[in-house]
Amino acid sequence: MTVWFVPRDAAALSVGADAVATALEARGEHVVRTGSRGLLWLEPLVECADSRDGKRVGWGNVQVCDLEADGLSDTAENFLGVVEELDYLACQNRWIYERVGIIDPVDADDYLAHGGMVGLQRALELSPATVVQAVTESGLRGRGGAGFPTGIKWQTVAQQVPVPHKGDPIDAPCHKYICVNADEGDSGTFADRMLMEGDPFCLLEGMAIAAHAVGADRGMIYLRSEYPAAIAVMNEAIAKARDRGWLGRGILGSACDFDVSVRVGAGSYVCGEETAMLESLEGRRGTVRAKPPLPAIEGLFGTPTVINNVLTIASVPSILARGAEAYAALGQERSRGTQVFQLAGNIARGGIVEVAFGISAHELIFDLGQGTKSGRPLKAVQVGGPLGAYLPADKLQVPMAYETLAAQGAMLGHGGLVVFDDSVDMAEQARFAMEFCVEESCGKCTPCRIGAVRGVEVIDNLLASDAPENTEQLLRDLCDVMTQGSLCAMGGLTPQPVLSALDQFPEDFKRVAARVDAATQGAVHE
Amino acid sequence: MTDSPIKTSEQIAALKDLLTPIADREPGPVLLCLQAVQGHYGYVPEGAVAVVAEVCNVTRADVHGVFSYYSDLKKSPPPAISVRLCAAEACQAVGGRGLAAAWSEACAADPKLAAATGTDEPVFCLGNCALGPAALVNDQLIGRANVATLKSAVEAAQNVTEATR
Incomplete structure (x- = not known):
């Protein structure tokens, strides 16, 4: 008997998987709800097999209108072929995620x-x-x-x-x-x-x-x-x-x-x-x-x-x-086994990639992720969450492992990579890192509670055209205090995105000043 | 100040009936009790803090400290439909800031929409970071959100609310 598999993962539901499942059921089809395969740009990804354990073929970005007339066929534009043989999945080594997307999660x-x-x-x-x-x-x-x-x-x-x-x-x-x-x-x-x-x-x-x-x-x-x-x-x-x-x-x-x-x-x-x-x-x-x-x-x-x-x-x-x-046997140095990488943000093929440690960010983002979603040049990748460093496009060869990232002043964190294209303003991102710390600091220790508030102010001063020359040094000193003096990673690591933005993209911190200067000069010439 | 539904001794007794089993069963029950209050009333009404304190055998100051710490716990009734846009990095990378601005404009232009959804409350990450910008309309997660999909999600939520009435 033909079995249909439709994910019930929140990401798939967020782009209409429920409507597709309902439509299939209304046609009298046998539908099994699964997790997501992790090929999130293809969601809702609908699969079909001769039996529950049969080889599954799939269709990407399925909408209810695709089911009309002849329904999903192997000549349809969004037909993917055998799902397990897709390059994105075939290159993975799934240990943690071995069943995700395959089984009914609550069966x-x-x-x-x-x-x-x-x-x-x-x-x-x-x-x-x-x-x-x-x-x-x-x-x-x-x-x-x-x-x-x-x-x-x-x-x-x-x-x-x-x-x-x-x-x-x-x-x-x-x-x-x-x-x-x-x-x-x-x-x-x-x-x-x-x-x-x-x-x-x-x-x-x-x-x-x-x-x-x-x-x-x-x-x-x-x-x-x-x-x-x-x-x-x-x-x-x-x-x-x-x-x-x-x-x-x-x-x-x-x-x-x-x-x-x-x-x-x-x-x-x-x-x-x-x-x-x-x-x-x-x-x-x-x-x-x-x-x-x-x-x-x-x-x-x-x-x-x-x-x-x-x-x-x-x-x-x-x-x-x-x-x-x-x-x-998998991995490198003291980073053994597999890591579940998450490709997110401005990326063409975002999703879950579980592979052994040691794959480079470049391979993850360009080979698997196929670059930015917008098609514009990649400018920066934030690795390891809001407390992680921003890596510039030319530093993505680094192997993804605990030691190699630490050597770059970055961290693996929970394995998330957020991709930004060249429209991003890194000064704005640095400011956001401090703002986020203001919002979320628990308030127990001073470097984090007060430091983050001052951090936002100092960045604002830095971006103002009349910033005194030592403002950047002040920001670096403040980051040093937060890094050394905070009780936990919240205050201790907030400087990581801030300083990496400042070090790798100094031009973004001068842009506002330059713009204001240009405007003032223009006024003088008139 | 909102009118509290916890004033009379009957109301207090009803709340105690809700909370006592939690306090009896669970260790460290203060946050659980506050969440149960919010689950019941939609927010934590004035007067509830004292009842939670009594049921959990801690001071009102302790309960107030917990109540005021967590951003989920609300002092006043929520809007009919809550719309929360993700304000974190992965959604920023795909136009999250622009969507937030466009959504406020849409609400400003449509008083009915504004009344139904209340003020926008940002949220930091909904775990839909490959399909951003993400939004949560009541319990419905929206991926690749834009003003049109948000509006239709709000309409769908309104229909659900009306149907359950």
Whole structure:
């Protein structure tokens, strides 16, 4: 029987996937809703196969009117052929995203049929210490941006004894927590969202493996309120996982008890910082905590807590299933395995690219992304979110890995690349970086809270025609104070986009002054 | 100052019935309770802070601190339809700033539209960064947004609101 596959991912829905699915169903077709393949410029991307597991052919940018008359055919202009053979997908090495876009995200049987739960089953056959060992050997590092080795974090939590919640009586139940940071606030990143909407069981399986490895009994997913679709899918998946015995008492018949709940954020960017996230999960203002104590020792409600990003945790099931060695064989230096890159902004072919570390930004943007969407020359790429550096067009050969980017004064962050064409004013972008910090600073430390406000003022002064010559030095000094003196990455990294814009595109900071000068001179000549 | 729906002892008791199960079940319940209040009333009315404080056994100052910190939590009733345009970098790269300006102009030119959608509240990133500019109209995410698609999304949301009435 012919089966149609239409994504239910929020990005696909944002360009009309629901209407297409409804129209297909109205014609009596069998429609399966999936996540997105990550070829976002083709959304809604509709696929069709002879059976549920048959080879799928696809059509890009499908609208309801395409279904009229003969419907979608292999002679249609938007026919793509076999989807898996498209260059954008064929060159990828999908570990985390192996099922996204293929399965029905909330169908537990579909998950099992495509290799789901193999990792957890294997983990439960191993001792917790062996699982931690495997994660350490895989070389997996935190995908949220900081890049801390996951195995070492887990090891630290595994060594702690569970304790009651802070403030509870000493004989109250003892806990350890697995907290997943799904507060994906960085502009240009959407891989957490697409994973949660496209394969939520994978995240839950990863959390259960982590729970077994460190002896945790509770899990929380801190999910931002801007992702209503992901919240709904995760909650549905949790309910189904409980029904299946994948969560709850004695998961998969083992001695491990573990349950998960979702807590929704409330519109604060800084809550993506791990200690601010803990404060928010505990129901307080999302202000940053000073470290130590490390969350691994005294984290959520004072208990030992693993805090990992969605992609970090979602890497674990496939590492257990396919072997730590195979994972560690990918990548370069201390950047092992795969990274989910997100091509965003002004790019012709934006989407998800999961490949081994070491691919260059140039290959990602020009070979896969095919340059800017506007067709104008590329001017800059912001790597790693709003706190990441702007790379100019001639510096894109850098291999995408933790070490190589750090050597350039940039960072990988959460793997997002935002492309800008030559119409962008980099002084405006630098100013925005400071404005964003004003808006989102938690206010706990002075360099960030006050520094960002002064930063906007100093940039405005710099751009005014009568700026004193030392204004640029003042901005650099201020950035130095913020970098050195802030408690967390919010204030500490805001200077990165500002200084990279200033260093790489100094002409943009002189443009306003030049324009005003020209205008004044013109007036004199008249 | 808006007229608070939490004044009488019946109203307070009803709110307590809503919040007590949360406070009993969940550790660290203050933010959850405020979100539940907003889920029920559409905003956090005056008077709710004191009830949350009592139910969670913390001071009103503590609850007010949480309430005032998070930009999602609102002091006054929301517009019938909320329109939020992404103001972050990936959408800036594809004309987000221009769309925001064009949308304010469209609202200024059409009082009905302005009344239905209230003041525009920017949002930093909706996770639709490859299909920008992005916007959120109520819970509906819009990709490759322009003034025309925003207007039709607002109309669709109005129809939904009317249908549920």
